[in-house]
Amino acid sequence: MDILLKNAQIVTLNDNDDVIPEGSIGIRDNRIDFIGEGNGCIEAEYSKVIDCKGRTVMPGFVNAHNHLAMTMFRNYADDMKLMDWLFTKIFPLEDKQTDESVYWGSLLAMVEMIKSGTTTFADMYFFMESTARAAAESGMRAVLSRGLQGESGEEEPDYRLKESDELFRKFHNSYNGRIKVMLAPHSVYTCSEAYLRKVAAKSLEQEIPVQIHLSETKEEVSTCIEKFGRSPVKYLEDLGLLNDRTVAAHCVAVDDDDIGILASRRVNVVHNPGSNMKLASGIAPVAKMLEKGINVCLGTDGASSNNNLDMLEEMRLAAYLQKIYTNDPTVLPAEAVIRMATLKGAKALGFENLGSIEAGKAADLIVLNTERAHYYPKHNIKSAIVYSGNSADVETVIIDGNLVMESGHLVTLDEERILYKAQKWASKLTGQECPQP
Ligand SMILES: [Zn+2]
Incomplete structure (x- = not known):
């Protein structure tokens, strides 16, 4: 799937440690093929466009x-x-x-x-x-x-x-x-x-x-x-x-x-x-x-x-x-x-082409909702992520160019079934009763 993330604050983690206040990222064939300020690419060229207004994109x-x-x-x-x-x-x-x-x-x-x-x-x-x-x-x-x-x-x-x-x-x-x-x-x-x-x-x-x-x-x-x-x-x-x-x-x-x-x-x-x-x-x-x-x-x-x-x-x-x-x-x-x-x-782990948002790198990205009280007022986004953020801020996850979570919903996994099955197996292993929901 070709994906365009637009209107995003981008924490690139490139060599200059650039943070782009508002930019877009194009993803094609599992890779980042474009990153830049503003909307420097044609939306119609992507099969999926995600508006990241108020969101921060960083490497997974x-x-x-x-x-x-x-x-x-x-x-x-x-x-x-x-x-x-x-x-x-x-x-x-x-x-x-x-x-x-x-x-x-x-x-x-x-x-x-x-x-x-x-x-x-x-x-x-x-x-x-x-x-x-x-x-x-x-x-x-x-x-x-x-x-x-x-x-x-x-x-x-x-x-x-x-x-x-x-x-x-x-x-x-x-x-x-x-x-x-x-x-x-x-x-x-x-x-x-x-x-x-x-x-x-x-x-x-x-x-x-x-x-x-x-x-x-x-x-x-x-x-x-x-x-x-x-x-x-x-x-x-x-x-x-x-x-x-x-x-x-x-x-x-x-x-x-x-x-x-x-x-x-x-x-x-x-x-x-x-x-x-x-x-x-x-x-x-x-x-x-x-x-x-x-x-x-x-x-x-x-x-x-x-x-x-x-x-x-x-x-x-x-x-x-x-x-x-x-x-x-x-x-x-x-x-x-x-x-x-x-x-x-x-x-x-030997993934040399991973860990920063740069053209040509593997597309493993996460989108955080930074339009929340604990990110305000806005000063330093990296400090905010480390010292104020929490996992509930993670909205969308892309791995190897594929959407695995979108707006908080898992795309590839059935969460309810997994929780049920895991509880069943854990109870069996420990010999403890499975608690009633
Ligand atoms: Zn260990």
């Missing part, structure tokens, strides 16, 4: 670390320590997940993400073909990974790695390049050294990027030092798992040496402030990592440790948390946080 958000089907356990087990939460509540329930429960849990996450302006996500979970099916249906841009954990070295057959291979073969660069696949060893505490070496060799051999949880807590770091005499960052470097295609989630408990390694290896770091605060994991030294030139982007982590997938909220949490951590209100200004939530996430 990139949620660079998530576990979609964990929406199934949202608000099921809260206020617990990470390891206790994982090993006594989450892992046992995850053993009960099926391809259908993951499908509906993934769709539930996608409804929430689209409605809050996220156009791209990275997922690390299992039954990933169900999530791929859901991503194909929803129209979302996705990086999918079969979560890997294990002890085996070369000798034993490994069904997880086999499923990961299958996922890569079937879905990598599918749907016009909208869906990609990565390798995802879960962490240094759930994978043995032999196993991590095996994943590193596969990554190198087949040029598949890796995403992993890294230095999420002090406990993870001290256990790693006890066992291997090195921090998790140094350990992964020695195993050959750190490079410019590695996406490392959390990096909370990192010291200056670790930050030096992450910078020199050009590792992409995903900051998850909501999850880190809720699980009391600590505060990632984001300002310091950015200062060292590390590509730091943003993620929500799964919905049961956040407990939502709202990137607008995540931006605000990131800014506030870093200011209080450094005792410096000038760190992580709104402009920097918006880039973390868009362009930097796109770069981390």
Whole structure:
């Protein structure tokens, strides 16, 4: 579909950080083919024209670390320590997940993400073909990974790695390049050294990027030092798992040496402030990592440790948390946080042609209703989005040139059915009664 967005305030996030007070954007063949002030193109040439008077158009958000089907356990087990939460509540329930429960849990996450302006996500979970099916249906841009954990070295057959291979073969660069696949060893505490070496060799051999949880807590770091005499960052470097295609989630408990390694290896770091605060994991030294030139982007982590997938909220949490951590209100200004939530996430996930509104770039855009009280009076639109905006402002979402939400109504997904099915499956998994509506 050819789409023209007219009369829009446009936050471009181009190199000059231009904001166009009133302009138009033309979309053809999944790409932005025109952007300019006023109405510099012929309306009749577009099959769909959206009047964005009083609206702000910006690049869609990139949620660079998530576990979609964990929406199934949202608000099921809260206020617990990470390891206790994982090993006594989450892992046992995850053993009960099926391809259908993951499908509906993934769709539930996608409804929430689209409605809050996220156009791209990275997922690390299992039954990933169900999530791929859901991503194909929803129209979302996705990086999918079969979560890997294990002890085996070369000798034993490994069904997880086999499923990961299958996922890569079937879905990598599918749907016009909208869906990609990565390798995802879960962490240094759930994978043995032999196993991590095996994943590193596969990554190198087949040029598949890796995403992993890294230095999420002090406990993870001290256990790693006890066992291997090195921090998790140094350990992964020695195993050959750190490079410019590695996406490392959390990096909370990192010291200056670790930050030096992450910078020199050009590792992409995903900051998850909501999850880190809720699980009391600590505060990632984001300002310091950015200062060292590390590509730091943003993620929500799964919905049961956040407990939502709202990137607008995540931006605000990131800014506030870093200011209080450094005792410096000038760190992580709104402009920097918006880039973390868009362009930097796109770069981390290997979507180089994404994250800003420029001619030739992929058309992943969101339209915010900024004609609301909390955007008045109008001074600085980026500050307003980060510090005053909320996800209810997101009206229209375009991904890969296709309308997936228009004026608050989902185009590709049946929201009511998804909510119903997700509740049914969650009740089945947890063994709790399905509450009456
Ligand atoms: Zn995670």
